[in-house]
Amino acid sequence: FLCCKNKPSSGINAEYGAPNVISLLLYYSAVMICLGLLLLAVVQGVQIETDQYTVGDGAGYTYSIPYGKELKDYEGISSPACGGEIEQMEVGKINTPNQIRLSYTGDPTEMAITWTTNNIVHIEEVRYGLMENDLNNTAVSISHQYQWDKMDDGSYHYTSGFIHEALMVNLIPGKIHYYKIYSNGEETEARRFLAAPDPGSDTPVSFFHVGDVGTFGTSVMVTADMMKRMEEQDFHAMIHCGDISYANKFNGSRPSRGFAAQKVWDTWGQMVQPIGSHMPYMVTPGNHELDPYDSTKENATIYQKRFIMPGNERYYTFSVGMVHFVSVCTDESIDKESTQGVWLEKTLQKINANRDTWPWLVVFQHRPIYNSNKNHGNWTGSNTYDNEKGFPDPDYKGWPESFEALLLKYNVDLVLSGHVHHYERTWPVWNRNHTQQSYTDAPAPVHITCGHSGKNLYKWQWGSNKTKNGYEGPSPAFSAARTNTEWGHCELEFKDKNTVRHKMYVMGNKEPKEDVTITKKRSSAAAAVHLSTLTLIALLACWTF
DSSP, rough: GGGGGOOOOOEEEEEEEEOHHHHHHHHHHHHHOOOOHHHHHHHHOOOOOGGGGGEEOOOSSOOOOTTOOOOOGGGOOOOOOOOBBBBOGGGGGGOOEEEEEEOOSTTTEEEEEEEEEEOOOOOEEEEESBBTTTEEEEEEOEEEOOOEEEESSSSSSEEEEEEEEEEOOSOOOTOEEEEEEETEEOOOOEEEEEEETTTOOOOEEEEEEEEEEESSSSHHHHHHHHHHHHSSSSOOEEOOOOOSSSGGGGGGGGOOOSSSTHHHHHHHHHHHHHHHTBBEEEOOOOOHHHHHHHTTOTTTTTHHHHHHTTTOOOOOOEEEETEEEEEOTTSSSOTTTTTHHHHHHHHHHHHTTTTOOEEEEEEESSSSSSOOOOTSOOOSBOOOOOTOOOOOEEEEEEEEHHHHEEEEHHTTOEEESSSSSSEEEOOOETTTTTEOOOOOOOOOEEEEEOOOOOOOOBBBBBTSSSSSSSOOOOOOTTTTEESOOOOOEEEEEEEETEEEEEEEEEOOOOSSSSEEEEEEOOHHHHHHHHHHHHHHHHHHHHHHO
C-alpha cells in the first residue's frame, strides 16, 4: 500500500514516515476491501454472464436461451402445465463452440469434455491449466457427426453439428482448473471447473440433482435458479436422473414421421451449458432415451452419441472425494442372472469393503421404487404403456426385490431418481413398510425423487379428467415430504463422513423449501470386518460346543 506511505526527508521514521489519520484510514480501507474481495472469492462460485451464452454464425444468425424471463413472460405455464418448448436452436448455423459439457471418467485426475460446432478445421482442441493465463496443457478432440430420419429421396431430415470429444488428463484432484476451447477457427473465453477431490478426502462436496427437464419455460427458469446458486458457492457435479431433453415429444406430440426431433437435443444442450461447462454433468438414461416407443425410435443411440459417461454409459460408477456414486439403468433387468445385476453386486461389494475411503454410497437411477403418486406407481419392471404401434414392451426382472436387497446388503445411503413428475423424499425405508421416521443415524436408504425440474407435473391422475389428485388417499408411511404442484431442483451437500444436507428449491425462490440433515454413525471397514470375524468365530464355537 505505497499510496499510504508518506516518505519524509528526515527523522526517526525516515524510511516510511509517520502515518497521519488520512493515511491510516486509506490503509485500513484498502485492507478491508482486499479482505472482502478475498472472502468473496472464497464464498462465491462461478460468476455467470448470460451474454456469453449467445451463439451464432457471425453472419446474422444468433441464438440465446432466455434465462432472464420470469413466469409472467411465458404463455401456457400454469401449474401443473409447463406450456410449450422455447424457440429451438439451429445448430447448422452456429460456428462458435456450443453445448459445452464436462463429465467425470472415474479417475479424479481426468475430465472429459464435449462441444459442438457446424464445421471442423485442422485445430480442434482444449487448452487447460491451473491458471487462467497459463493454459499449458492440450487435449486434442475426436469429432463425429450423425444423420437422423432418412427421407424417401435419400436425404435426412436432420444432420447434427460436429460433436467433439476430448479428455483432459493429469489434473490436480480438488483444485480449480481453467480451460479454453479452440475449434472451428474460434476461441472461447476461459472457463473454470473444480476437479474431484481424491478418494477418501474429507473435503465437503456439493451436487445438484434434477430429473425430467426438457426445454420448456419451466426448464429454463429452473436452470436459471441453479445458475444463481452457482454464483453463491461451488458445486462439484450435476446428477440428472433421466428423461433429459424430451426430443421424442416436441410441441406436445410425437413428430409426424415418428422420429424424435433432434434439434431439441441441441437446444437442451445449449440451455444447460452454463452448468455443464463449469462442472461434470452426469446423466443416467430414462425411458424417453431408451425405450423404443417412449424415445420415438432413438433407443439409446442418440444418448450414446451425445454423452460421455464412464463404463457402458448406462450403468457405471465414479467417486468424488468421500462419496461414491453408482448409476443403474431402470430399463434393464437387475436380477442376479442379469448382466447389470451381476455387475451391480460386484460394484457395491467393492465399494462397501472400502467405506473408510467412501463413507457415502449413492445410487442414482430414473424410475423410483418408492413413489406415492398414483401416476407410474412403484417401479416393478413391468411396462404399462400403450404399444399399439408394434414396439416391444419387455418386462425387466429384479425390480424392486433383487435391487432393494442389494441396497440393504451393501448399506447404500441415498437413492436418487426422477420419472415421476413431482418431488418426494422418503424416511429411511426398507422392505416397503418398515421405516424410521427420523434422519438421525439412518438405518436404511433415503429415496429422493426430483422429477419436477421442467416437465408437466403429476397433480392429476391420468384419465381422471382433472378430478382425482395424484396424491389421493393417505400418504404412505414411507413418505416424509412431497409436492406435485411446484417445479424446482434438489441439492446435496456432504459435509463430512457422518453428515449430508439435502435441500429442495422451488422454482423462483432464493431459499430452500426443504432443508434436511441426514446423519450416519460410521465405524471403520476394518472394525466391521473384525466384528464379522468375531461373530463367525463365536458361531463356530457354539456349533462345536
